[in-house]
Ligand SMILES: Nc1nc2c(ncn2[C@@H]2O[C@H](COP(=O)(O)OP(=O)(O)OP(=O)(O)O)[C@@H](O)[C@H]2O)c(=O)[nH]1
Ligand SMILES: Nc1nc2c(ncn2[C@@H]2O[C@H](COP(=O)(O)OP(=O)(O)OP(=O)(O)O)[C@@H](O)[C@H]2O)c(=O)[nH]1
Ligand SMILES: [Mg+2]
């Protein structure tokens with residue numbers, strides 16, 4: 001997988017910010033400790049504070065307790081490996097990669113609630129594809145929010161990729177239509193569709209999203225090949241409702257977990273995997289177009305305890 | 307995971323009601339449920355712990371009043387304590403004389419600062435004030451354009467410095483500009499920043515130092531999870547906040563962040579954002595928020611929303627009818643029409659206790675369904691509308707033919723209506739807690755789902771909240787017992 005090879009390098013050389021954070025805090029909680037009730041309580045507290053939610057936190061601690069009981073783990077240090085293994089099974093390699101079109105443009109539809117980080121995340125993906133030599137087209141289907149199209153246009157210019165915009169307050173589905181036509185005509189490799197932020201509870205806006213998806217599909221039967229839900233890592237338990245709603249409206253295929261460079265842990269994706277089975281594909285680690293990494297469960301687990 | 311908190315509370319309190327009084331053991335046991343409930347509402351772990359400890363102390367020191375069951379008393383203690391923690395309400399902007407009053411916005415990326423600038427401008431302009439919006443986000447692509455458009459949309463003045471890359475300088479110039487032009491309020495929009503980003507936090511401090519804002523507001527996303535305490539604490543320490551504005555409260559988030567943020571900053575929650583448009587700014591009401599966090603539904607807001615849209619006299623008539631059990635299919639139709647006027651049914655329904663997770667059920671109420679119900683009711687004779695019990699198989703067929711529906715649709719509607727009418731009669735005399743229990747019952751499989759339109763009754767019924775009719779309550783309890 002050539003995509004994100006740079007980012008992977010970044011992780012392996014220890015430059016990843018998540019890893020750096022991990023090195024700081026993990027030891028203090030686990031090193032030199034027995035896996036006893038007290039440690040498990042602390043772990044549960046840590047997991048809850050990482051936004052895993054009570055259910056998922058308790059579930060994981062129960063598994064740990066069982067493992068400690070039948071002697072599979074005894075020392076605090078072993079806990080992390082246990083959790084890594086457990087959580088790795090949550091996100092198998094296979095569903096962390098991008099599915100590309102067999103031929104013709106690969107279409108990636110991006111959606112999420114207001115301010116989650118959609119537009120910036122699209123810039124990040126566009127930059128990665130672009131630096132791999134792929135021809136990238138952006139579709140600015142947020143015709144609603146003030147200066148949303150300008151924002152994406154600036155990104156397109158910085159990256160040096162093409163963009164299709166619509167007039168202000170234009171029907172976003174019409175812009176998507178134009179974009180897919182252009183993608184086909186121009187022999188584009190990847191088309192990334194930006195959409196306006198919308199709350200998962202706003203039915204008419206969710207229907208609008210479905211319509212965008214349908215318009216795309218009508219022109220390119222296998223498209224969209226990926227439907228990414230951008231989730232703000234600081235989001236709490238409400239993200240589960242978000243995931244459910246976006247899954248129902250546009251069959252989201254994966255999560256782009258943005259803003260993981262703050263102190264929030266994004267643990268809600270564990271609960272989301274438990275509840276609605278939606279994988280995480282990428283993480284956002286800053287406001288620049290190269291602040292992106294493929295999701296790596298191991299690093300993620302380490303970061304939970306950082 | 308997202309079972310209604312209401313259900314949880316009911317379970318706890320049902321358990322407790324069997325035991326005569328509050329003692330340490332049952333308080334602690336119920337606190338376990340409260341704890342989970344609050345954590346699921348995203349209140350921070352430590353805040354929850356402290357809160358629960360306080361509750362235990364208060365509860366144990368409280369005398370159980372004869373007439374109140376321990377469970378009821380407990381929910382009151384929890385609710386009141388939460389209101390106390392989140393209050394007092396303070397939806398004021400303090401203006402200085404002579405002006406300009408300087409207001410600075412701060413917060414994490416994407417929390418809603420720029421949009422909130424527009425909302426505040428609109429709010430402040432109501433008092434005939436001249437408001438100047440200043441673009442000090444020189445970071446995010448097109449952030450300046452965004453604010454300029456926002457200013458245009460709300461009719462506020464706008465300030466930017468072309469070519470300047472230092473937001474501190476822009477802010478300083480804006481205030482000078484405001485002074486010379488006699489503007490009343492300057493609002494400084496700043497770039498979103500992470501509380502852990504030292505350089506950016508320093509920049510925020512510098513902007514504050516350069517402009518001496520009279521008020522600094524933190525804009526915080528209502529959907530924020532556990533990390534809300536960390537960011538709020540840091541922003542407060544660095545900027546000495548004057549208040550917090552919680553955005554995106556139009557979502558179905560329980561909004562535990564409100565409690566967390568208030569607990570760590572001690573700063574008043576000023577407003578809440580409830581939409582993307584510029585009039586979507588509301589005062590913060592601690593009592594409603596407590597209800598929302600506890601999963602009791604934002605009943606008060608709902609009532610207000612309903613009242614705004616409903617014809618008040620009509621409504622009173624309707625309520626009287628309901629209480630007396632004289633509610634007819636014609637009234638039902640009238641309500642349907644009013645409900646559709648109130649906007650997407652679902653968003654209203656979701657504010658109801660116990661309704662949060664009932665997506666599938668709510669999905670079954672569709673706009674065109676109202677149209678079909680209307681057609682059916684229109685095909686009935688006046689007598690049938692007043693006395694739907696008389697609709698037999700022959701009448702059913704005739705009505706179906708007349709309305710282009712199937713006879714099953716007709717009987718379905720009549721059944722729903724009858725259930726609803728009964729329910730409303732019961733609810734008319736209920737207090738909040740009874741309503742909660744009822745909502746739970748309705749939300750259970752086969753309750754609400756089986757009678758989609760029954761939801762109307764609940765919404766309607768809730769407009770009578772607060773009027774507790776003890777006699778009716780007793781009757782209802784008796785009825786319940788008999789059913790068991
Ligand atoms: N620190 C950090 N900030 C991010 C990240 N991703 C996005 N942002 C910032 O978050 C804010 C919102 O990002 P946008 O990309 O505009 O979000 P959006 O979802 O497109 O927003 P709307 O279109 O308004 O709904 C901007 O200030 C971004 O710079 C990230 O991974 N880390
Ligand atoms: N539904 C809803 N959306 C809101 C609310 N407030 C803001 N938004 C939306 O949230 C998104 C982000 O809002 P902005 O005002 O751009 O946020 P910001 O804090 O200025 O973002 P940055 O400058 O990038 O840090 C936009 O899509 C807004 O329309 C609200 O109360 N409800
Ligand atoms: Mg956007």
Ligand SMILES: [Mg+2]
Pocket residue numbers: 419420421443449495496497498
């Ligand atoms: Mg902004």
